[in-house]
Amino acid sequence: MEHMLKKFKESLEKILVDQPEAKKIEFTNHEIQVSGQTYFLCKALIPSIPEILAVERAVYEGQMPWDYDAFSKEIADDFKSLYLIVRDQDQMIAFVGCNLRYAPKEAHVTNIAVLPAYQEHGIGKALLQTLFAAAKKYDCNQISLEVRQSNVKAQHLYEQLGFKCVASKLNYYADNETALQYIRDFQDIKVKKEWI
Secondary structure, three states, rough: OOHHHHHHHHHHHHHHHHOOOOOOOOOOOEEEEEEOOEEEEEEEEEHHHHHHHHHHHHHHHOOOOOHHHHHHHHHOOOOOOEEEEEEEEEEEOOOOOOOOEOOOOOEEEEEEEEEEEOOOOHHHHHHHHHHHHHHHOOOOOEEEEEEEEHHHHHHHHHOOOOOOOEEOOOOOOOOOOEEEEEEEEEOOOOHHHHHH
16 A cells, blocks of 8 residues: 555656646736827736726627626636736726637637727737737747627738638527637747737
């Protein structure tokens, strides 16, 4: 029995030693220039959630696909998630969420929303490019996301940024709408200074 325990302990120690230590996801808050305007880009914190929910309601016509608890769980997980918010003065105008450890070498965009008055100004594009830089920093080779089949405007943005539609997921959303799965490989991407 003692020999078995010793073997088990040695095996467990080997597994633990062979596992790379997970690093916290870091992000430095900074100003960004988008279409000639200056905005503040910063990491979301738990106190940011009521404002995130307000942006979500404004974008999704009163609906809230994610609730406080879902955002709280994601934002609190510094070892896999990066949630960023954009501010124009004191007003939150956009947010994005990403799981940088979704799968081996793959990041996954979980949320992106820009207030209607600020859409089509390049803010969504800037947020996604920031995620490209973060994903590359954390050794990802690709980034994925899902988008509603009816959201042609978002699909166009993703395609402009090099995403390719690779699959559809029937009845993916709560209202049974189909989702399109998009993937952006990083083989040809060079991170630009203005993205970070």
